[in-house]
Amino acid sequence: MARKLTLIYFSPTGTTRKIVTAIAEGTGLEYDSADLTMPSARSQTLAFGPEDIIIAGVPVYGGRVPSLLLECLGSIQAEGALAIPVVVYGNRHYDDSLLELKDILEAKGAACIAAAAFIGEHSYTRKVAFDRPDTEDLESARQFGYEVMRLLNSDIFSNIELNVPGKLPYKERKPAKPASPVTSDACIECGICARACPTGAIDFKDFRTSDPTLCIKCCSCIKKCPTDAKSFTDDTVANFAVWLEANCSDRKLPEFFTRESAQKVT
Ligand SMILES: Cc1cc2nc3c(=O)[nH]c(=O)nc-3n(C[C@H](O)[C@H](O)[C@H](O)COP(=O)(O)O)c2cc1C
Structure with missing residues (x-):
């Protein structure tokens, strides 16, 4: 066939x-x-x-x-x-x-x-x-x-x-604390982040603003930002990243x- x-x-x-x-x-x-x-x-x-x-x-x-x-x-x-x-x-x-x-x-x-x-x-x-x-x-x-x-x-x-x-x-889904990335002064307002967001969480009228209740923390905006203007300051994400770096480097x-x-x- x-x-x-x-x-x-x-x-x-x-x-x-x-x-x-x-x-x-x-x-x-x-x-x-x-x-x-x-x-x-x-x-x-x-x-x-x-x-x-x-x-x-x-x-x-x-x-x-x-x-x-x-x-x-x-x-x-x-x-x-x-x-x-x-x-x-x-x-x-x-x-x-x-x-x-x-x-x-x-x-x-x-x-x-x-x-x-x-x-x-x-x-x-x-x-x-x-x-x-x-x-x-x-x-x-x-x-x-x-x-x-x-x-x-x-x-x-x-x-x-x-x-x-x-x-x-299956492994239990833990409810995630609502959070979204913050935007630094390096933002050049190109809008790549908003166009790349899979949930429409970033405001198209103000790319620095995003809705924490829609954000799924996929980090698309962070990784695609040409000036590295976006990052998570939320403790859960930042602490988990440190844990991953210490425990999952093999x-x-x-x-x-x-x-x-x-x-x-x-
Ligand atoms: C919300 C969230 C949860 C994740 N959970 C896990 C996980 O349980 N185990 C793991 O090894 N990686 C986890 N990751 C990492 C992703 O699975 C991994 O980076 C993947 O390559 C991302 O796929 P993408 O590039 O297609 O978006 C998680 C990432 C995110 C954003």
């Missing part, structure tokens, strides 16, 4: 987009993209069928799939489609996020054939997983895409269920899961 590949992803600071794009390149298939980062894109209903392969990529937030994606992902129609859930995390851990993403896709009727967890520079601090995904990560992602297609096209493609790490109940490696790898283990 001729397969149609679609990438679905949410990626405020761009690491998830880089990974799913590299996986797609590795498959050798042409592909379409549904970038769910901006609010308008999240109101579309995505529909797929048996001829489709979906690569769904999300960043890990608190060990889970970001909650603002749940409604959009929950409205996908994917009966009979093949799916590859992918999470990208900031070198701490991905906890139950990969299992949660797999469960969401399967609840919509997709069959998950492979999955992966990759590492991206942490949203909160450039010092953790600095500049990842790097060349090695992107090569691993392309290789993973290639391998999935090889398995799919081979006789050994099995029907057994895909197993990924994670447990039920280089973690991407992990891959296929039905065939599960078969070898059993």
Whole structure:
């Protein structure tokens, strides 16, 4: 069967987009993209069928799939489609996020054939997983895409269920204290921050003002600001960044899961 590949992803600071794009390149298939980062894109209903392969990529937030994606992902129609859930995390851990993403896709009727967890520079601090995904990560992602297609096209493609790490109940979502970045005098009012904000939290009439109740602390505005004018002074973010720098500096490696790898283990 001729397969149609679609990438679905949410990626405020761009690491998830880089990974799913590299996986797609590795498959050798042409592909379409549904970038769910901006609010308008999240109101579309995505529909797929048996001829489709979906690569769904999300960043890990608190060990889970970001909650603002749940409604959009929950409205996908994917009966009979093949799916590859992918999470990208900031070198701490991905906890139950990969299992949660797999469960969401399967609840919509997709069959998950492979999955992966990759590492991206942490949203909160450039010092953790600095500049990842790097060349090695992107090569691993392309290789993973290639391998999935090889398995799919081979006789050994099995029907057994895909197993990924994670447990039920999923890690509890802790209510976050409302906060948003502050803006220094370095701001040149270019508006890149407001145009890049996935929740519309930054005021288009005054780029220095943002709504803490809408901010999801994704750090898109901070990382995209050309003059480094934005930062979090909020204790929880600043303290957590210090903790991450002290405790998560080891280089973690991407992990891959296929039905065939599960078969070898059993
Ligand atoms: C609100 C929030 C929560 C996060 N939680 C985790 C986490 O639980 N584990 C982890 O390793 N990284 C965590 N991260 C880091 C991101 O998963 C990581 O930086 C990812 O590469 C960002 O993806 P993006 O570039 O596509 O936005 C978190 C980031 C944010 C903004």
